[in-house]
Amino acid sequence: xxxxxxxxxxxxxxxxxxxxxxxxxxxxxxxxxxxxxxxxxxxxxxxxxxxxxxxxxxxxxxxxxxxxxxxxxxxxxxxxxxxxxxxxxxxxxxxxxxxxxxxxxxxxxxxxxxxxxxxxxxxxxxxxxxxxxxxxxxxxxxxxxxxxxxxxxxxxxxxxxxxxxxxxxxxxxxxxxxxxxxxxxxxxxxxxxxxxxxxxxxxxxxxxxxxxxxxxxxxxxxxxxxxxxxxxxxxxxxxxxxxxxxxxxxxxxxxxxxxxxxxxxxxxxxxxxxxxxxxxxxxxxxxxxxxxxxxxxxxxxxxx
Amino acid sequence: xxxxxxxxxxxxxxxxxxxxxxxxxxxxxxxxxxxxxxxxxxxxxxxxxxxxxxxxxxxxxxxxxxxxxxxxxxxxxxxxxxxxxxxxxxxxxxxxxxxxxxxxxxxxxxxxxxxxxxxxxxxxxxxxxxxxxxxxxxxxxxxxxxxxxxxxxxxxxxxxxxxxxxxxxxxxxxxxxxxxxxxxxxxxxxxxxxxxxxxxxxxxxxxxxxxxxxxxxxxxxxxxxxxxxxxxxxxxxxxxxxxxxxxxxxxxxxxxxxxxxxxxxxxxxxxxxxxxxxxxxxxxxxxxxxxxxxxxxxxxxxxx
DNA sequence: GGTAGTCATACGATCAAAATATGCGGAACG
DNA sequence: CGTTCCGCATATTTTGATCGTATGACTACC
Numbered sequence: 001x002x003x004x005x006x007x008x009x010x011x012x013x014x015x016x017x018x019x020x021x022x023x024x025x026x027x028x029x030x031x032x033x034x035x036x037x038x039x040x041x042x043x044x045x046x047x048x049x050x051x052x053x054x055x056x057x058x059x060x061x062x063x064x065x066x067x068x069x070x071x072x073x074x075x076x077x078x079x080x081x082x083x084x085x086x087x088x089x090x091x092x093x094x095x096x097x098x099x100x101x102x103x104x105x106x107x108x109x110x111x112x113x114x115x116x117x118x119x120x121x122x123x124x125x126x127x128x129x130x131x132x133x134x135x136x137x138x139x140x141x142x143x144x145x146x147x148x149x150x151x152x153x154x155x156x157x158x159x160x161x162x163x164x165x166x167x168x169x170x171x172x173x174x175x176x177x178x179x180x181x182x183x184x185x186x187x188x189x190x191x192x193x194x195x196x197x198x199x200x201x202x203x204x205x206x207x208x209x210x211x212x213x214x215x216x217x218x219x220x221x222x223x224x225x226x227x228x229x230x231x232x233x234x235x236x237x238x239x240x241x242x243x244x245x246x247x248x249x250x251x252x253x254x255x256x257x258x259x260x261x262x263x264x265x266x267x268x269x270x271x272x273x274x275x276x277x278x279x280x281x282x283x284x285x286x287x288x289x290x291x292x293x294x295x296x297x298x299x300x301x302x303x304x
Numbered sequence: 305x306x307x308x309x310x311x312x313x314x315x316x317x318x319x320x321x322x323x324x325x326x327x328x329x330x331x332x333x334x335x336x337x338x339x340x341x342x343x344x345x346x347x348x349x350x351x352x353x354x355x356x357x358x359x360x361x362x363x364x365x366x367x368x369x370x371x372x373x374x375x376x377x378x379x380x381x382x383x384x385x386x387x388x389x390x391x392x393x394x395x396x397x398x399x400x401x402x403x404x405x406x407x408x409x410x411x412x413x414x415x416x417x418x419x420x421x422x423x424x425x426x427x428x429x430x431x432x433x434x435x436x437x438x439x440x441x442x443x444x445x446x447x448x449x450x451x452x453x454x455x456x457x458x459x460x461x462x463x464x465x466x467x468x469x470x471x472x473x474x475x476x477x478x479x480x481x482x483x484x485x486x487x488x489x490x491x492x493x494x495x496x497x498x499x500x501x502x503x504x505x506x507x508x509x510x511x512x513x514x515x516x517x518x519x520x521x522x523x524x525x526x527x528x529x530x531x532x533x534x535x536x537x538x539x540x541x542x543x544x545x546x547x548x549x550x551x552x553x554x555x556x557x558x559x560x561x562x563x564x565x566x567x568x569x570x571x572x573x574x575x576x577x578x579x580x581x582x583x584x585x586x587x588x589x590x591x592x593x594x595x596x597x598x599x600x601x602x603x604x605x606x607x608x
Numbered sequence: 609g610g611t612a613g614t615c616a617t618a619c620g621a622t623c624a625a626a627a628t629a630t631g632c633g634g635a636a637c638g
Numbered sequence: 639c640g641t642t643c644c645g646c647a648t649a650t651t652t653t654g655a656t657c658g659t660a661t662g663a664c665t666a667c668c
Contacts, residue, residue, distance in 0.1 A: 002655090004382060005309050021615060034657045036616065046386060048393020049426060055614055055665035062423065062592070063393035070385030074378060078308060081374030082350055089352020089367035281356060283366050306624090326645060338626045340647065357646060359634035614665075622657070631648070638641080 006078060008042040009071040011035060012050065016068045020057045087122070091288030097126040098289075099135040100148040103231045107250035108148065108164045108273045116292045123285055131229065133200035139278055145286050150205040151272040158276045163293050165272045166249040168213065169261040171238040178262065185266040186217040186246075193243035194221035198229035206271060210246045213269045235259050310382060312346040313375040315339055316354065320372045324361045395588030401430040402593075403439040404452040407535045411554035412452060412468045412577045420596045427589055435533060437504035443582055449590050454509040455576040462580045467597050469576040470553040472517065473565040475542040482566065489570040490521040490550075497547035498525035502533035510575060514550045517573045539563050 011028065018024040021039070025032040043050050050064035060068060087093045100109060113125070128144065135147035139158060153160060170184060178184055194214075197206045214221045224243045228234050232254060234245045239258030248271040252261045275293055277286060315332065322328040325343070329336040347354050354368035364372060404413060417429070432448065439451035443462060457464060474488060482488055498518075501510045518525045528547045532538050536558060538549045543562030552575040556565045579597055581590060 003310065003314075004386060005311060006307065007309060007656095010307075022613085030656090031658050032615075033617080033659085037656080040616095046389050046393060048390060048396055050389075050393075053615055056667095057614075061393075061396060063389050063396055066392045067385060067389040070381070070388065074381055074385060077374070077378055077381070081371060081378060082308060084374065085350050085354070085367050085371040086352060088370045089350065089354075089365070094366060281365070284352070285366070311625090324645080334625090335627055336646075337628085337648080341625075344647095359645065360636095361645075609668100611668080612666090615663090617662075618660085620657105620659085623654100624656085625652105625654080627650100627652070629648105629650085632646085634643105634645090636641100636643075638639100 002041065002045060004042065004045055006075065008038055008045075009075060011038050012042060012064075013068065013071050013075065015039060015051060015058060016060055016064065019059055021053075089284055091123070091284035091286075092120060093122040094283070094285035095124045095126065096146070096285045096289055097128070097144040098146050098148070099128050099130045099138050099144040101132055101135070101150070102129050103150075103248065103250070104148045104273055105129070106253060107166065112163075112293045116289055119292060120285075120288055123288070131200055132203045132205055135276070136201075136203070139276060142278070145283065146275055146277040146289065148273055148275055149203070150209070151274045152204055152208060153274065153276070155276075157279055159279055160274050160276045161290075161294060162272045162274045165270045167270055168209070168246050168264055168267050169249050169252060170264050171235055171245045171247050171251065172260050172262060173238055173241045173244075174258050174260055175241060176244070176260075179260045181262060183263045183265045186213060186264050187219060187266070189244050190214075190217065190219035191222070193224035195225045195228060195234050195237050195243045195245040196221065196223055197231070197234065198227045200229065206248070209269050209271060213246060213264075213267045216269075217266060232256075306345065306349060308346065308349055310379065312342055312349075313379055315342050316346060316368075317372065317375050317379065319343060319355060319362060320364055320368065323363055325357075391588070395592040396424050397426040398587070398589040399428045399430065400450070400589045400593055401432070401448040402450050402452070403432050403434045403442050403448040405436055405439070405454070406433050407454075407552060407554065408452040408577060409433070410557060411470065416467075416597050420593060423596060424589075424592055427592070435504050436507045436509055439580070440505075440507070443580060446582070449587070450579055450581040450593065452577055452579055453507070454513070455578045456508050456512060457578065457580070459580075461583055463583055464578050464580045465594075465598060466576045466578045469574045471574055472513070472550050472568055472571050473553050473556060474568050475539055475549045475551050475555065476564050476566060477542055477545045477548075478562045478564055479545060480548070480564075483564045485566060487567045487569045490517060490568055491523060491570070493548050494518075494521065494523035495526070497528035499529045499532060499538050499541050499547045499549040500525065500527055501535070501538065502531040504533065510552070513573050513575060517550060517568075517571045520573075521570060536560075 011024070014024040014028055015021060015035070018027060021035055022032050025035040028035065039051065046063075046067070048063045049061050050067060051058045052061055116123070130138065132149035135144070135149055136155065136158070138144040139147055148163070151160070151162060170186070170189065172179055178188065196210060199205065199207045211221070225237060228237065231247055231251055234247060235251055235254055235256050237243070238245050239256050246264070275290070277290070282290075315328070318328040318332055319325060319339070322331060325339055326336050329339040332339065343355065350367070350371070352367045353365050354371060355362045356365055420427070434442065436453035436457070439448070439453055440459065440462070442448040443451055452467070455464070455466060474490070474493065476483055482492065500514060503509070503511045515525070529541060532541065535551055535555055538551060539555055539558055539560050541547070542549050543560050550568070579594070581594070586594070
């Protein structure tokens, strides 16, 4: 005993619409006898007559009318299911969980989101601020699909790809002697008390960048405060006169009273924001997101 | 480009359930390579990967999860559609035993049969003429499925539903003084000898209708003959000059020489033919027949 | 009563799915 | 660290179902 197939339903619906086996066969681009055979097969399978064959065409029986409605609905739903699957498969719809450090929300994240939303309006984005070490944990336990944080960082189980970079500025209290300058060298503030960004677990991040810049300028910073990790807090402490700090350029947009930002003429290091995601299978939505962010950013090439 | 078929969905669901091509193939009673091929075909058709093949089995992608839900629903609905069609169809074949009074074969029965035969050509009809009391007996002992007779009638174990009604005519011998009239009042023949239809057991039927009409006209009919139950016999007796009779309009088509039919201007009573069947379960064939006869007749509303 | 149109039947051709045999690659085991 | 096992992929033959062509039977219509 054979099984009902969608072909049978498609044929049957066409027969019902044309009220004629001959015309239906023409519309289906097959000959009339095979159509007859398939219809008969369907009727045998269902154990009932579906179509009355008369001399001038075919018309549905009661059972046929019932099946027609059902068959139309089923065929429509198959089409829908195909479309949905296709869309999810292509990354057009779905759900993407993204963790990011708060600094990313200044300059890096907004254009990413704008472009992604424009391209994939039906993807639900779950955005969560978190610490960089938290991002790594959440990546590992699969609670987020991707994360944004400062380089340097590496993890054998994760892809890491730079997506944006910005220069570093010196943040000074407004009361400082150098505030009337536009550019300074880092070694000019070698004696100042420094506020350094926090290190998070095994993640060197911006801390490493700043320390390295100081090393290259020939001094070791005198640290008055560490373990402050929010950039805006650091700027706040600077404004409060606690000391100076090296911060990413996007901090300038904070426009906090009491702090001024100067270009560092002798610092080549730049703060690199990277996106990271699990190695292995890459869901289509994530693939789409990666396509957008690596295409839209000032980021450099891939890491592998 | 091929089309998606239900086979693909069935295979896919099994693969998803077993999380393994090999086990799924076993459950489907086919070899593993063809299953691989069909899955690949489905993926090509949908343009997306549905299953991740790993070294120890297969697991769904995001798109696959979406399709799984849809496919399950669709397969279930196909099954439902088959069941529904089958059920309706089961009323399309079979056997229906119908008892009827001979009068019904004049005007009521033919259109019923024509319409029913057109819609359900595969139902074998067993038609049996019988007296109304016999119809009731045969209904009770389940030897017929339905019966046609004149109202009034009621029985707690039977459904009764009018399916046709006709006016009453006065049948006169051709030799009668009133034969040149077209319309008469019933009381104009109050002195004539009456031929009344028979009463059958507890069934008042047409007898009650005629007697009631006479009562309303202000007289009690003088009965010369009773217990004649075939309408055509009554008309024959009228033609033979035995007396006059009140008969249903369809008797006019008998065209028996020696009898004329006049419209009764003061008789509101009409002869109602009803269909009756057992309470309780209604087989599909009977249900189909009832659908036809209640839809095709000039019958009035239901009896309950 | 002929004719054109319908669907059913018969049979050979074609195509798609299934079976068999085998290869490849990753995971588990010693 | 190599061997073995397990699971999926590939290649090829076999099977079976669908399709196409030719033809016949029937009905409605002219």
